[in-house]
Amino acid sequence: MMHAMQTRTDEAIAAPDTGKFRDNDEPLLTLFRVVLTVSAVSWGGLALMAQLEQHYVEREARLTQTAFSDLVALAWMVPGPVGCNVAVQLGHALRGRAGAWVAGVASVLPFFALMTVFAIFYRTPLVHAVASRTLLDHFSVVLAMLIGVTWYRQTRALVRGPLEWGVALAACATLALAASAAAYVAILLVAFAAGWLASPVPSQRLELRVTRRDVQLLAALAALIVVFALPLPHPLDSALLWPRLAGAGMTLFGGGFSALPVLKTLFVTPAVGITNDDFTLAFTLSPLSPGPLLNVVPFFGYLVDGWVGALVATLALFVPSGCLVVLARRHLHRMKANPRFEHAMRVLRAATTAFLAIAVWHIARHVPLHPSYLLTAMFSAMCFGKLKLPAYAVYATVGLACGVWLLWA
Secondary structure (H helix, E strand, C coil), rough: CCCHHHHHHHHHHHHCCCCCCCCCCCCCCHHHHCCCCCCHHHEEEHHHHHHHHHHHHHHCCCCCHHHHHHHHHHHHCCCCCCHHHHHHHHEEEEHHHHHHHHHHHHHHHHHHHHHHHHHHHCCCCCHHHHHHHHHHHHHHHHHHHHHHHHHHHHHHHCCCCCCHHHHHHHHHHHHCCCCCHHHHHHHEEEEEHHHHHHCCCCCCCCCCCCCCCHHHHHHHHHHHHHHHCCCHHHHHHCCHHHHHHHHCCCCCEEECHHHHHHHHHHHHCCCCCCCCCCCCCHHHHHHCCCEHHHHHHHHHHHHHHHHHHHHHHHHHHHHHHHHHHHHHCHHHHHHHHHHHHHHHHHHHHHHHHHHHHHHHHHHHHHCCCCHHHHHHHHHHHHHHHHHCCHHHHHHHHHHHHHHHHHCCC
C-alpha cells in the first residue's frame, strides 16, 4: 500500500499536466478551502509550510514526506515568497495548472484583504495622530533588530567558506555605495557566476528540455528584471511601477526581509509619493497580518492607487515567482543532479544576506541617538534572539511602553 501511494505521488509530481485526474484527486474547491484556511492562521511563510505539510502529508497522505521536501527545497531555490511558492507547487502537484492557480490565490487572499484594510484606515486622521514620530522611531528600532537577528541566523546557515564570505562582504560594500535597482541584479548575477565558475566539480552540461512556452515565459521574466534594473526618468519610473515591481520580485531570495531595501528603491521616491514613515509603518503592521513578510505589498499598492493598486501590486509580485517555481519544478531532478548549479545557488544565497545587512544600516541611519532607543534595541534583541518571542508581541510591548511614556511626559 505504501509503495502504491509512493508511486501515485511520484507520478503526480512528475507529470501533473496530463489533464486527466482520478476520482480520488483533490477537488479544486476543497483545495481552495484548505489552503485559504491554513493561510488565514499562518503568521509567516514557515508556519504556512508546516501546516500544509501536516494536512497533506501526515493527515491526508496525498504526498510523501520526500515529495513535500522537494517542494520546499525548490521554493528556497527560486525567488519570491517561499511559503506561497510551496502552496503553488502543492496545488500543481495535486491538480495541475488549475490547482496551482487555485492554491496560489488561496494563499494570498487572507493577507491581501487584511493589509488592504490596514491601508484604508491608515489614511484616517486618527491613525496619523497615534503614529507619532517617537513611536515610529521605536518601531524602526524593533524592525532593525528583527532583521538583524534574521541576518545573524541566515549568515550562520548560509555563509561558511571563504568564497561565500567574500561574496557576502563584497555585496554589502556594493549596496552601501550604490543602493540602486541595478546593483541588486548585478550582485545576484555575479554571485551565481562566481559560484558556478569556482565549483570544484568538473563542468557538466545542464540538460533541460524546455518547450517554446517555457522560453517565452523565461524571456518575459528576464524583460521584467531588465525594466527593474534600468535607471528610468521620473515620469517613466512611476508609469512602469508595477512591471518594475514584478522584476523586483525576481531578485528576492532568502526570505521577506531581503525585500525591504529592494521595495524601498521602488516605493520611497518623489514620483511614487510613499514616505519613509509610510514604509516603516507597513513593515510594522506586517506581523499583525497572516502570510509572509511580503504581505506589505497590498498596503503599498493601496497607498499608490487604491483598491486597483493593491490588486495589481499583489499580482505583480506573486504571479511571476509562482509561474517560475512551477516551471522549475518540472526540471527539479535535473537541476538537483548538477553539482555546479547547486554550488552556484549556494553562493547566490550567501550574497542575499547583504540585503538584510543593508536594510539594518538604512534603518539605523534615521534613528536619533538617544538612550531610550538603545534600551529598545537591547530589549528587542533579547526577545528575538534569546526568548524567541513573536514579532507582534514585541511591537505591542514597545508600543504600550512608548504610549505610557508619552502620556506621562
